[in-house]
Structure formats: C-alpha cells, structure tokens
Amino acid sequence: MNTATTTANGHAPHGEHHPAGLLRWLTTTNHKDIGTMYLTFALVMFFVGGAMILAVRAELFQPGMQLMQPEFFNQLIGVHALVMIFAALMPAATGFANWQIPLMIGAPDMALPRLNNWGFWLLPPAALLLTMPFVLALFGIGDGAIATGWTFYAPLSVQGGIGVDFAIFAVHILGISSILGSINIIVTIFNMRAPGMTMMKLPLFCWGWLITAFLLIATIPVLAGAVTMLLTDRHFGTHFFTAAGGGDPILFQHLFWFFGHPEVYILLLPVWGLMPHVLATFSRKPVYGYKAQVYGFVAIGILSVVVWAHHFFTAGLPVPALLYFMYSTMSISLPLAVLFFCWIATMWRGAMSFETPMLFATGFIVLFGIAGLTGLVLADVAADAQYHHSYFVVAHFHYALFAGGIMGVMTGVYYWLPKWTGRMYSETLGKWHFWLTVLSFNLTFMPQFFLGLAGMPRRIPDYALQFAEFNAISTVGAFILGISQLLFAWNIVQCVCGRGAPAESRAWEGAEGLEWELSSPPPHHSWEIQPRVK
C-alpha cells in the first residue's frame, strides 16, 4: 500500500537540544518524549487499577464479608473502572498516537507540540484527584472515594460524599486532556502527511485514531455537561436528576451513555487500527481490504453514537425505543464483521510466524470475538432482561476491554518496543506473558458468564452460597492474571534500560511503513526532511 521509497532518513543533524533531568520531561514538546510519558503513566496506572480489583476479588473469594466494608468495596469497583478507562487504556492509546503518528505519516512532530505537553501534564493531577479521597479518608476527611460505580448514576451520586466531587473534577480534567490530544491528532493527520500520502494511503492505525479523535470531541463535552449538572444538583440546588424537583434520573443515564457507548469504541478503535499492521507484518502479506476497514471504522464511529440506550434496557423505555435500540445495536455487528473478515483474510495464505506481537494479535481476535458475539445477544431486549446488571455483562465487557483493549495495547507495545527503545525484548518472557495472560484471563472471566446466567448481580460485595465455586475460581484466575503482568513490566524495563539484542531499523522481517525506514530507536528529531510516498 503505502510502501515508502524514501532514503531521506532524518538523522538528527542538530543533535538533541533539551534540558536534562526532570526539567526535560516537564518542558518537553517532543512527540517521542510525550509518548513515552503517556505510556509510562498508563503502565503505572494499570497496576494501580489492577491492585484495586485484586482487593475486590480477594473479598469475593468466598461468601461473607472478610476484608472490607461494603462502602469501601463500592469505592474500589468504581475507581478501578475509572482508572482503567481514563488513566490506563486511554493514555496508552494516546501514547501510541504520539509516538507513531508522526513516524508513520512522515511528519517531524505533532502539529501542536506545546498543547501536547499540556495534554499530558493534566493527567497526573487528574489521577491524583481521583484517588486522593482514599487518602483523605485515612485522615478522617470525607468518607472515601466515589462509591457509585464508574457510571455516576443519579440520584445515588447526588447522595454520595466528597468522593463524587473529586471524581467530577477528575473527569473534567481528563476530558480536557483527551480533547486537546484529539485536536492535535486531527490537525496532525490532516496537515502534516508526507507528500504523496493521500488520505486513502494513510496507515490504518492513523485512520483508527482519526475516528477516535472525532468521537472524543463529539462526546466528551456531553459527559462534562452531565457531571456538571450533577455538581449543581449536589451543591447549588438544581434538580436536573431529582424527580421531586421536576427532574429525571433517567436523563442522567441518557447523557452518560451518549458518551459512554462511543467511549467503548474510543478505547477499541486505536487497537483495531494497529491490528492490521501487526497481522500483515507477521503474515508477510499486504493488509487485506484496506478500504473496507476504513469504511468499517467510519461506520462504527457513526453507529456508536446512535445506540446508547442499550445500556439501560431495564429502565422502562417505551416499546418503539426498545426496538430501535435493539436493531441499531445488532447492526453494529456488520461493520465489526468486516474487520474480523479482513483480519483473518490478511492472515490467509500468508507465511505466518508467531512472535509475541502476533500471539497477542491472534489471542485478541479470538477473545474479542467472544466479546462481539456476546454483545450481539446482549442487544436482544428480552434476553437482556436476564443478562443486564449481572456478571454476564461484567464478563462481556472485560472480554471487550481487557482482551480487546488491553491485550490490543500489549500487541502494539511488543510490536513497536524495538522501534522505540532500539532493543529486542525477551521473546521467551514475552511468550510466557502471553500464555499466562490468556489462560488466567479466561480462568477469571469465563466463570463470570455462568455466574451471570445463574443470577448473580454485579457490584455486590457478598453473595449467596450457590455462587461460591465460580467466584473462587475467578479470584484464583485474577491473581494469576495480575501477577503475570509483572513479566510485561519487567520486559519493558529491560528494553528501556538498554538490555537485549539491538533492534534493526526494520525490526520485523515483514514490516512495512515509514516508521521502519528510521533507525531503532529513531533520532530525537525525525523526518526533518519529509519523505515522499509513491
């Protein structure tokens, strides 16, 4: 497709002008530095969010309350979700965008470098705001973090303590950061592509992110509006969500999920974008159905903003609304099937080898397939009455967001780590990490499908005896899953510290695209002379 035929390999002629030490990272406007910070932040928060849910799984190991009070349990599940979504998965994707988009489109940097710096440095304070109520509660201030789940449902959130206010401000700041990042990515892709790289030669990863960026700009303001209304309900006497004052609690759900459903695709589109690159590389074959995938991304982007009410089918919507949201949700399966078709067709009759990125990519396809298929049955209003608010849904969205989102990010990390660090990671450790992750992930979440079918509601700190066995299995799986991720961190740290075999410019035999024309690691300033794309 867009095989570059350039020799203009931007070896930094001017050297690296930047301050040393901490000041370098505070003031940097370099897309590679900022990308590194995003990815590091995401990795740290991945472990923070993971530790929270391991405490939850430990409590759920057997019936009865053993380790914590129900209030604290509720705080952990909500903050776990907010951390994983806003502070782990989204920053990881933005880190990919920062590192890869300029390299892949032949641009010297992102279009708006200072904005880029600000976009990142908003994240640590936001994460601090989100988790600070835990610490404050230790000193007797407030009653801990937000305890409503990540969905902030009113009127429970109107009733909640200061943790809700902290979470509202954290979401505002995270939202601003996402919007700034999205603006930067859109401007970069539209204006800074190398000569000859038309939109239909744009690498699919960039296409995935372009749609993501538009979705973020379209939906984050709605979330910001919803939580602001919540804030005024809490403190300034408005009644947007209180029936006694003429408001409507369901209005909050509409507003929240108008953001919340596209958010799922915001988390997944960058992964769907990088997947064809990995599959083509390790199949040593061109990407299948480039145009179909681009149109698939666009179709999913559009459909994602018109299906939100399937998140609250049990709230008592009128029949026409139920039918509309059911059929529109089912129709998402069509563009998604296009992607699956293209992924498998890319592998078909290639010459495959299974290095760690390819293992993660194939694992992603199978497990994300389970998420997609269970999503299809969840769309059915009648059956949804049983699945809804149950562990079936918990299992479904972890197949979508852990197997789909996080394993997708891991695919990308293993794929591009040699490019970023100039070192090959340990293939043995990578394979161990893959197999442990896949097996323990299924051990954790497969039983949760059955728990849901048997009737276990989600977000309960204690449960009836009939659910004990599956919960015990799930907890064992979760701990193996959590501990296995240390291999991932170790593998990355080794590369960053310069251990491991040096990586070639084209780190993978079948890799195609501009980023592989640069040295590994690329110079601090790359593509100062624009490459030409035929």
Added chain:
Amino acid sequence: MKRRAALVVLSCAASSMAHADFQWNFPTPVTPIARDTLAIHNEFMLIITALFVAVFAIMIYSMVRHRKSVGHEPAKFSGPTGAVQWFWALVPFAILLFIDFVLMGIPAFHAVIEMEDTKTKADMVVKVTGLQWKWQYEYPDDGIRFMSNLTTPPEQIAGATAKGENYLLEVDNPLVLPVGKKVRVLLTATDVIHTWWVPQFGVKRDAIPGFIRETWVKIEEPGTYRGQCAELCGKGHGFMPVVVQALPEAEYVAWRDAKKMELAQAAAGADRAWSKDELMERGKDVYARQCAVCHQPEGQGLPPAFPPLAGSRIVNGPLLTMDGKPLPDGHVDRVLNGKDGTAMQAFRNTLDDVELAAVITFERNSFGNKQGDMIQPAQIKALREEAK
C-alpha cells in the same frame, strides 16, 4: 512426601469440585416470559457458538497451514479480485444479516412485545417500592402494605456463625402472589434507583424514584422464588433480596384475608394510649430493622455520611413546637419527612403510626440520650392526617 501432599490437595480439590453445584444456565423458568427468554437465550447461544467455531476453525486452519516454518509462500492479494472472490467475500455478510434480523431479530421482536404488554388481562396489581435497603410491597386493591427486610443475621455475614441455606436470600415478609394469575407489577423507589429482579421470572425492571415503571409476572408453579436488587444503590446493595412466595389461589386468598386482619389490628393500636415501656420495646425492634444499618446498633452512626444519634442535636431537641406541630428539621420532622439529598429517607409512608411513635420514643431514650419524653401513636396519626 511432597508428592503425597500434592495428591491430598488434588483429591480435596477434585472432591470439592464434584460436590460443588455449578449452574451453567438460567435457573428453571416459572413464568411464560422466563420460558421464552430461556428458549431465545439457548437459540442465540447455539448460533453464536456455531459462528465462533466456524470463523475460528478457518483462522486456526490458516494458522496451521500458512506458516513460514512449514515453508508456505505468502500470497500477494489485498482484496477480492473477480466476481467469484467478491461473491465469497459477501456471503458471510448475507449470513450475518439473516442471523441478525431474521433468526434473532424476529423472536426478539415478539418477546419484547409480550414482555411489555403489562395491561392485557391483568388479574391484579402489586406495587413494589425500593428503599435503601429493603423492599416495600403494596396491594392497592386490598389495602395491604408491608416491608420486606433481610433476615440473615450479621454474625453470618461476618463469618462468626455458619451460613444458612438461603444466606442473603431470606426476608421476614416475602411478597405473596397467587399462582396462575397475571400480576401487573408497578415499580418505584423513594431514594435512589433500585432494580427488582427474580431470575426465575425472567423479569428485571428498574425502580426509579419519582416515576412508575411496570412489568408483569404469571407464576405457573407454587414455590418460593429468590432474587436480588440488581442496581448499585449504596452500601446495602448486596443485602436487599427479593423473595416471592407463590401460593395456589385458595391459599393466597386465605393469606390475604389474614394479612388484612393483622394490619387492621395494628392500625387499631394507634388509637389507644401506649405506655413508655411498650413503646421502647417496640421501638427497639423497629430501630434494629429500619435504622441500625446506617445509624448503627449503638446509635454511633458512620460519619460523615450517616450521623450518630447518640448525643445528636436533633434527637435531643424538642419533640414538637408549642402548638403541637412537628418542629421544622426537628426529630419528628426528620423521621417523617427525611432529608433531601442524603440517604435519610422519609418514613412517613413506609412505617405505621405505632412504629413511628415507638422508634422516635426509643431514639430519644437510648444510646445515652435521656429526654425522658415520648410521643403517642395517636399524635403521629393526627399529624399525618393533618399533612394530607
């Protein structure tokens, strides 16, 4: 030695697995809706399993055959070429369209219509109100109204005593319904959103404060059916089970008449004068059921969300104003009307006159509070009638 230890562990694990009751699918359905839902669910699971197997069989075949290590030469194609390839590329989408909108779409359509038809030929109406963290059931035609509280003792939850068979799924007063009648269920809540769910009924519907939602059940088998609140509603979310007892028609009528009588006697109690000891004894019981979850058994509360009653300014304030009205934001007003924007709910409509008078009297004279006064059920009754 080590091997033997491992063997013991393994055999223990194996035997516990053998005895464990793993449930792999929906519980046995007892309503027409639940039967439909189970049938649809089973059909869908077959369809998606077939899709899964077909698609990934192709992928795994490719992963085995088209490997570099077996010397497979990569092809060069990047899309369908020619009519035949286009045909094969489009077939899967035609199949999917058929599955989505015919195989799955048509039964789903009928099920939705049936599920939402709450009114046609409904034999009776029951109103369900969700409160933090219990359910109230009301039979509008018979004037019956009562609360349904979790009865699992705290010691079982804390692990101090062995857990009973229906751990966390047992209540003092279950909802009693007749078998074979179409019951229209109206749902609402007083504080936050709750969700009323009995898996064997195939019914799950949100109870939303300030709004009425509805669903219906027609139970086909007598028995006791257990479910839970399914929407996160605060710290007691895991502790507000739904228990429904389905009785044959004749037994239901007998239960209904007995319940009516019992409630009438309780209401009559409001008109007589109660001694302080009687009120204290009754109040202690009411407090344990209704208040202790938040304000704690010893009245020490869980500040800041749940203020202590011991030494509370409100509890130790005057009972009524000079002209016998509830003092605004005073003790009686707070218990009757609750406090907006907090978990303190209005008990005006959920407790009867005796219970209200008893619990107020109890709080004023317990946990070190020594007001020494009391309020009579008749006074509460008068206040409530005035408010109407």
